[in-house]
Each structure stands twice: as C-alpha cells, then as structure tokens.
Amino acid sequence: MLFRMRDEELRASAQDGTYPRPQLVRPRWFDLSGEWDFAFDEDVSVDPRAGVPAEFARTIVVPYPPESPLSGIHETGYHPVVWYRRYVDASDVARAGHADGRTLLLHFGAVDYRADVWIDGRQAASHEGGHTPFTVEVPVADVGFEIVVRAEDDPHDLSQPRGKQDWQEAPHSIWYHRTTGIWQPVWIESVPRQHVTRVAWHPDVRHDRVHLTLELASRPVEPVRAHVTLRFGARLLAETTVTMAGPTQDTAIAIPALGTEQGWDELLWRPDRPVLIDARIELTAGDPTAASADVVSSYLGLRFVETVGGDFLLNGARCHVKGVLSQGYWPQSHLAAPGAAALRAEVELIKDLGFNTARLHQKVEDPRLMYWADRLGLLLWTELPSAFENSDAAVTRLTKEWMDVVRRDSSHPSVVAWVPLNESWAVRQIAVDARQQDFARTLYHLTKTLDGTRPVISNDGWEHTQSDLLTMHDYENDHVKLRARYGTPEAVAKAVEGLSPFGKRVLVGTDAEAAATASTPALLTEFGGVSFTPDPDFDAWGYRLVGTPDDLDRHLTGIFAVLNTSTGLAGWVYTQLTDTVQETNGLVDENRVPKLPVERIRAILHGRVEPAG
Numbered sequence: 001m002l003f004r005m006r007d008e009e010l011r012a013s014a015q016d017g018t019y020p021r022p023q024l025v026r027p028r029w030f031d032l033s034g035e036w037d038f039a040f041d042e043d044v045s046v047d048p049r050a051g052v053p054a055e056f057a058r059t060i061v062v063p064y065p066p067e068s069p070l071s072g073i074h075e076t077g078y079h080p081v082v083w084y085r086r087y088v089d090a091s092d093v094a095r096a097g098h099a100d101g102r103t104l105l106l107h108f109g110a111v112d113y114r115a116d117v118w119i120d121g122r123q124a125a126s127h128e129g130g131h132t133p134f135t136v137e138v139p140v141a142d143v144g145f146e147i148v149v150r151a152e153d154d155p156h157d158l159s160q161p162r163g164k165q166d167w168q169e170a171p172h173s174i175w176y177h178r179t180t181g182i183w184q185p186v187w188i189e190s191v192p193r194q195h196v197t198r199v200a201w202h203p204d205v206r207h208d209r210v211h212l213t214l215e216l217a218s219r220p221v222e223p224v225r226a227h228v229t230l231r232f233g234a235r236l237l238a239e240t241t242v243t244m245a246g247p248t249q250d251t252a253i254a255i256p257a258l259g260t261e262q263g264w265d266e267l268l269w270r271p272d273r274p275v276l277i278d279a280r281i282e283l284t285a286g287d288p289t290a291a292s293a294d295v296v297s298s299y300l301g302l303r304f305v306e307t308v309g310g311d312f313l314l315n316g317a318r319c320h321v322k323g324v325l326s327q328g329y330w331p332q333s334h335l336a337a338p339g340a341a342a343l344r345a346e347v348e349l350i351k352d353l354g355f356n357t358a359r360l361h362q363k364v365e366d367p368r369l370m371y372w373a374d375r376l377g378l379l380l381w382t383e384l385p386s387a388f389e390n391s392d393a394a395v396t397r398l399t400k401e402w403m404d405v406v407r408r409d410s411s412h413p414s415v416v417a418w419v420p421l422n423e424s425w426a427v428r429q430i431a432v433d434a435r436q437q438d439f440a441r442t443l444y445h446l447t448k449t450l451d452g453t454r455p456v457i458s459n460d461g462w463e464h465t466q467s468d469l470l471t472m473h474d475y476e477n478d479h480v481k482l483r484a485r486y487g488t489p490e491a492v493a494k495a496v497e498g499l500s501p502f503g504k505r506v507l508v509g510t511d512a513e514a515a516a517t518a519s520t521p522a523l524l525t526e527f528g529g530v531s532f533t534p535d536p537d538f539d540a541w542g543y544r545l546v547g548t549p550d551d552l553d554r555h556l557t558g559i560f561a562v563l564n565t566s567t568g569l570a571g572w573v574y575t576q577l578t579d580t581v582q583e584t585n586g587l588v589d590e591n592r593v594p595k596l597p598v599e600r601i602r603a604i605l606h607g608r609v610e611p612a613g
Helices: 090-095 259-269 340-353 366-375 392-410 435-452 477-486 489-495 511-516 549-564 598-605
Strands: 029-031 034-040 057-063 081-088 102-108 116-120 122-128 134-136 144-151 185-193 196-206 210-217 226-232 236-246 248-254 277-284 293-300 305-308 311-314 319-324 357-360 380-381 414-419 470-473 524-530 571-575
Touching: 029 090, 057 081, 081 340, 102 116, 116 134, 122 134, 196 293, 210 226, 210 236, 226 248, 236 248, 293 380, 305 392, 305 489, 319 340, 319 380, 319 524, 340 366, 366 380, 392 435, 477 489, 477 524, 477 549, 524 549, 549 598
Parallel strands: 319 357, 319 571, 357 380, 380 414, 470 524, 524 571
Antiparallel strands: 029 185, 034 057, 034 081, 081 144, 102 134, 102 185, 116 122, 116 144, 196 210, 210 248, 226 236, 226 277, 277 293, 305 311
16 A cells, blocks of 8 residues: 555556545555445434534445445435544554644545535535545544534536536436535545645646646745656656745756657657656755655656647647547446546556547546556546536536636646536527627636646537637437538538537637637547447437447447548547446446447447448
8 A cells, every 4th residue: 555655665657546646646644435424414413512413323435425336325316415424543543654743634535516524523624516626634633533524415506517417316318316425535644734735747848848836735934945856767857956935836847858859759648658757746844854854756748739720639740539438437336436446447448449538528537547547548538517507606616616627637648638618518508698608718718727738628519619629519320421521621611610410500709719610620529329238128318229239330330430531520539438327328338348349349440340331
C-alpha cells in the first residue's frame, strides 16, 4: 500500500491505481472505505444540541451509493436526505502515518449533491457539487474522532447538475437510477501544517518547457521553497527551485531534452506510446527539517492538441478520433466503480475493442480512471453532467461545478477536449433565446480562460454558438443515408446549413461564430445506438433494434464502413460502450461481456471487413 512507502520510493506514474488523487500523491494516508453507520433522514430523529442523529440503525458500504446493491442498502426510491457516521480510531490515524506537529486532512472524492460534515459533533464543512472533491481539516486527531455526513440530493430539483440520473422513481428512456450521497473514496491523509493543495501541469512543448502551478494551504509567513525534479525513468530531465512568497505560484520549467529530435520522439505522450514524466516536489521552510517538509509525487504527459483546417492533431500529427460513448455505470455499484481494478479494466476494454478515445458522457469520472487512461494511452473527452432546466440556479450551479472540474482534471494528458453542455440540455431554447446563447458562449470562453490548451465544444451534438470542433449527433442507421450526409466535406457542409438532416440547427451563434465553427474539424460524436439483447422478454431500449448477433455484425459493418471511408469527418464516437439498465445499445453487456468477439469488433471498427452486399 502507498502509505507504507517511503517518500523517495514514490513514482506517481507507476502507482497501483488505488490512491484516490493520482497526480498529487503522498505516502501517509488511510482509506476509509468500508462499513459506515447509515440512515435515511425519515428514519432518524436529529439531536437538537448537536444537529446530527442520535441513532443510526443501518450499515452501508462506502463509497457505494445506497441505491446500489454493493452498498448493502439497495433502495432506489425517493430518499432526498441520507446520513453517514464513522468512528476513526487511533489505530486508523496511526495507519495514516500521523504524528505531532502535523495536520490530518479528511478528503471526499465526491458526495452527491450537497454535503455537510460534522467532526466530533461540530460542523466542520459544507460543500455543494455532486461530482467534485472537497477536504476537511480534522481539529484534533490523535485519539480518534467521529465523522458524520449529511447528504442532500433532491430528485425533483432539476437545476442540479445530475446527468443521466432519473428524476422519476424508476429508470425510463435514457435515464438511470439515482446516485445519492458518497460515491467516490473517502480517506485521511497526514501532512505538514504548510503543504501543497494543488499541482497543475500545462505542457508548452513547442518551447521545450512545462508550466507548473502550485497552490499552498495558506499564505506563508516567510517565503518557502519548492524544489521540483522531473524524471523520465532514471533520467533527470529538469530540476529547479521555486521561492513562494504567496499561496499560489506559476513557473515555467525548461526541459532541454525536448529540443532534440531524439527527445521529441522519446518524451511525447500519445496513445500508442503513453510516456509519463515523474515529478517530485519538496516544499520546505527557511530552516527545513524532515518533519516540516511536504513531499509530493506527481506525473505529467508532454503533448499538445490543436486543430488545423479539417484535421484534429495530436503532437502535430493527424489523429483520427475513433471514440466510444462511456456512461461509466455498473449494475452493482451504479456511478461508483465496483473497485479500483474495475477502472483499469474499463480502460483496457475500450482499447482492446479498438477505440482510441472515450467520451465520458454526463459524468465526471473517478480520477483513478483518468490515471489509467494517462498510463495506458486513451484519449478522453470530459463532459459536465447537465441540469434539466434553464434557471438562475442552474446557471450558477453548472458554472461553479464546471470550473471545479476543469481545475481538477486539466493536468491529465489523456484529456483532449472539454464539453460543458450536451444536446442543449439546460439550454433548450438556445436556438432562439439570446440569454441561453450567452450562457453557452460564456462557458466556452470561461473554459478557454481556465485552460487554453484544449478544444472546447460549447454544446456537443447541435446548436453550437462557438466551438473548436464541429460535433453532430445523428442516429440514422441506414448506411446509404449516412454516406450521403457525411461521406465528403461537401456533404458535411450541406448537413450543417440551416436545419440539419437530423432535425436540428447545428450553428446558432453570430455569423462570425458560425463561420469559425463551420471551419473546424467535423466529427459525428453520437451515432449507432444499435440495440441487441438475447433476452426477448427484456424491455430493451435503443435507437435501432436487431435480433441476432449476425444482424448486429452486419449492421455495424455497414455503418462503420461508411464512417471509416468518409473524407469529411475527422472522427466519430459510437453509442455506446456498455448496456446500461434499459439501454441495450452497448457493444458489451452491462457486465462487460462483448456481444461479438473482441477481434471481430476491432476489425469492424477499423474497416478491415467488407460490408454485406
């Protein structure tokens, strides 16, 4: 386990995938996953003195949501408020490597949607946002302490960023069971009083350097020094010391090896050769001692993304996007992964099937999945879970949570596109409503401000204001019609004029925005949705139903042959990876069993088979 390793042994690029925050790793931590006391709000009476329940009658397995079987609760009805309690004893604190003179932090990966935290009966934190992390400082930790969490997730509040979580009691159409409360890891971590809270990497490959942002827990009374080393294996690439007089510091670190042809070939990250650079950051005060130094391990990937004409480029080379829509949902654990190993297996499955990209759909993924995408070489599109209404509350909540998402994930080399809105969810009248257009426009420019290194799609699917990629969703399953719509650049240009063949306006911004978006690479980012299930009695849902594996094979062969020979598209994203509840349009079922042999799916995806006559 990581908490048993010495600081100098930590290589973030080679971790085992269990640490919950893979780009800011420390050896002193302890996982609090497992059994917690649990109660639905309607089943408890709240102690008016402490503000928390006096009794917890049930037990839940964290971090699985109470709607899921693995939680041990498995109740999918309306329960808008839930309570958790866990006692962290002195042995747990010791396992985190805690000692006098240090600070103990309590981390939550994600709690859906609003969370209040009490420690030893005193309220310690409140957090809003069901997909982003937050941290609580434990006041007195040496002899153990009690944690109580209240989570509120109103299924009828459509202004919350909720993604594919259903507001009806049972799943319908394309929506699934809700995920309430804790659904990502909870852990404690021992740190020096002055410590690093954020590490962000932004490569500037063309200038042989990388930009590093460091954030500290507090403004230092006296300047502190951060000693930074970058290594590729045993090879030292860069070493520098940064003096920090304030809580945030941006610095550029030169990497001379990038300036050579050999270095360019050896060091750049790409899916077929996902090179990761290890970083070590040691933060010390003016008179450093072993007890006062904060040592963190991180990693980064050196790569750059751009668009030129109709091409999507990675490291200056054309990269044809062969993507799949990933819902990130498991039948036994819902939005939570059933275990850390499942996240690696998911990335491996996507690559084994022949895809180079996953569009993470209506979900902010567990950072450990992003680690495996970084390490194994899978491109990711990060998308914000949508709200289901347009209101001041929805605008405020979406904007705040999206900023937190971009800050959390901007250092992952696998992330190559940002998607703040999807199919006009939360902006239903964007085609005619100037205010909703302004909101999409604002999210686009805000994202570019926070991270100007990646393409931003203002509203994936249709009704773009301004986007860096021209993305369309079209579930036409007649391969002849698909060829007519997307086979050539001229066909694509015609498809986006006025009302598209799939019944939506593609461009709704100003004339200048429309012209800019129309000139970007075009991608079909949802298509297919071919549904097959061997159970004839199952109430299946999909965009096109087929009856046998042979029918599925013939149908996929026909549509992928069209898209792989298109000269008008820079890529595509197939719907979808897995069956999910009533949606049976996955290439694999909900248990990740392929519906056709893996080798056959790969051949179809890459156009290595002839379509049926």
